[in-house]
Amino acid sequence: MEPLPADFFRIEDTFAPEDVLVQSTTRRFVREEFLPRVQECYEAGTFPLELVRRMGDLGLLGSQLEGYGCAGVSSTAYGLIMKELERGDSGLRSFASVQGALVMYPIHSFGSDAQKNAWLPRLASGHAVGCFGLTEPDFGSNPAGMKTFATRTAEGWVLNGSKTWITNAPIADVAVVWAKTDEGIRGFLVERGTPGFSTPEIKHKLSLRASLTGSLYFDNCLLPDANRLPGTSGLKNALMCLSQARYGIAWGALGAAEDCLDEALGYAKNRIMFDKPLAGFQLVQAKLAHMATQLALGHLCAARLAALKDAGTLHPAQISMAKQNNVKIALETARTARDILGANGISLEHRAMRHSCNLESVSTYEGTNDIHVLVVGQQLTGLAAFQ
Ligand code: TGC
Numbered sequence: 383m384e385p386l387p388a389d390f391f392r393i394e395d396t397f398a399p400e401d402v403l404v405q406s407t408t409r410r411f412v413r414e415e416f417l418p419r420v421q422e423c424y425e426a427g428t429f430p431l432e433l434v435r436r437m438g439d440l441g442l443l444g445s446q447l448e449g450y451g452c453a454g455v456s457s458t459a460y461g462l463i464m465k466e467l468e469r470g471d472s473g474l475r476s477f478a479s480v481q482g483a484l485v486m487y488p489i490h491s492f493g494s495d496a497q498k499n500a501w502l503p504r505l506a507s508g509h510a511v512g513c514f515g516l517t518e519p520d521f522g523s524n525p526a527g528m529k530t531f532a533t534r535t536a537e538g539w540v541l542n543g544s545k546t547w548i549t550n551a552p553i554a555d556v557a558v559v560w561a562k563t564d565e566g567i568r569g570f571l572v573e574r575g576t577p578g579f580s581t582p583e584i585k586h587k588l589s590l591r592a593s594l595t596g597s598l599y600f601d602n603c604l605l606p607d608a609n610r611l612p613g614t615s616g617l618k619n620a621l622m623c624l625s626q627a628r629y630g631i632a633w634g635a636l637g638a639a640e641d642c643l644d645e646a647l648g649y650a651k652n653r654i655m656f657d658k659p660l661a662g663f664q665l666v667q668a669k670l671a672h673m674a675t676q677l678a679l680g681h682l683c684a685a686r687l688a689a690l691k692d693a694g695t696l697h698p699a700q701i702s703m704a705k706q707n708n709v710k711i712a713l714e715t716a717r718t719a720r721d722i723l724g725a726n727g728i729s730l731e732h733r734a735m736r737h738s739c740n741l742e743s744v745s746t747y748e749g750t751n752d753i754h755v756l757v758v759g760q761q762l763t764g765l766a767a768f769q
């Protein structure tokens with residue numbers, strides 16, 4: 383009998399050939415074009431912007447959307463793209479998540495024809511970069527409390543307030559910004575160069591270092607009404623975007639975990655201690671078996687999520703359960719891999735600690751671990767325990 387692969391339950395056997403092709407193309411891009419750059423980017427705290435157009439050429443940006451130059455791939459292929467990007471680095475997957483799920487999706491779903499035509503082809507091809515501003519300094523888990531306010535005037539809108547911890551902010555050509563108005567929460571497109579709009583970078587991160595993060599400041603920014611996303615009518619529209627991105631993270635985190643298991647397995651087979659390979663010790667095997675088991679269960683969960691998404695019946699609480707648990711699995715796997723690598727594990731020459739540090743952010747953003755536990759709790763009990 384052949385040895386079992388890392389994909390223990392052979393879930394990949396259930397994927398359509400075109401989805402497998404998307405996966406292998408993405409994996410090759412990450413291996414050949416991103417990985418040679420990642421250590422330098424991580425150390426310097428930069429993102430390899432030169433790869434953005436290449437990602438566009440490969441159809442990796444907004445890949446789940448139809449039209450406007452988007453690839454229109456299946457939910458499985460979209461998930462596999464996220465997984466392969468995050469096998470490289472969570473920062474790379476973050477870039478694609480934000481661009482596709484948090485910027486292109488709302489323009490595609492809630493934008494006017496003019497907004498779609500102006501932005502979607504450029505965002506899909508990587509000729510423009512977007513960011514998504516929901517979180518504020520005093521309103522992270524509870525975005526409903528946001529203070530950013532857009533006041534209607536004869537000319538359009540005047541926007542005041544701030545957003546923080548925004549992925550891609552320092553490099554974004556356009557920001558999808560959620561603000562309160564007298565009519566409720568609405569989405570707006572704020573373009574770089576708008577007077578009163580600034581996007582300073584947040585420095586000194588110890589996590590997601592190969593990703594650019596910043597704040598958004600709005601000081602009496604004048605926006606024409608044409609910059610309001612006309613299909614938005616409340617916080618629900620912002621939460622719908624989060625559902626798209628969280629779906630991608632439920633898949634993506636598995637890529638980081640797989641890379642950690644690969645690294646730990648290879649290391650444990652080759653590292654001799656007490657005259658035999660680490661992999662031959664029962665305690666090490668228990669760790670490896672636990673990692674592989676959790677990873678296999680995470681894959682089953684992601685594959686089922688894709689089927690529900692394609693069927694159009696995916697519920698936000700199902701996404702919450704999958705995002706929370708798959709990220710937890712990935713974080714535990716990365717920490718265990720780091721442990722198996724001993725002192726070498728803390729070096730950037732290896733991958734486990736980079737993934738582990740990244741996954742601390744992934745566990746917090748797009749709804750913290752605890753917020754998703756509470757979403758599932760609310761679904762089970764009918765009682766909201768957020769407040
Ligand atoms: P609540 O009353 O529960 O809901 C308001 C309306 O929205 C609906 N809804 C959703 N719809 C789609 N998807 C979801 N996930 C949804 N969650 C709720 C809900 O049915 C309701 O609809 P209706 O028709 O009844 O009006 O709203 P709430 O204010 O009580 O919020 C609940 C809570 C805490 C779950 C929500 O605020 C939340 O998810 N908080 C977490 C905030 C968060 O995740 N922020 C993420 C910011 S973006 C980011 O982190 C990007 S990281 C980027 C990267 O990858 O680099």
Ligand code: FAD
Nearest residue numbers: 514515516517522523547548549743747748749750752768
């Ligand atoms: P808080 O809400 O202050 O939570 C702190 C702690 O309290 C957490 O453990 C939380 O689980 C817990 N907690 C909060 N409320 C409850 C409760 N009701 N019951 C029990 N426990 C609770 N945001 C964007 O809008 N766009 C982006 O592009 C973006 N990118 C990000 C990139 C990075 C690298 C990071 C780290 C964050 C990013 N965020 C972004 C922000 C992210 O979404 C928020 O950090 C997240 O929603 C949590 O908010 P907070 O940091 O204010 O934590």
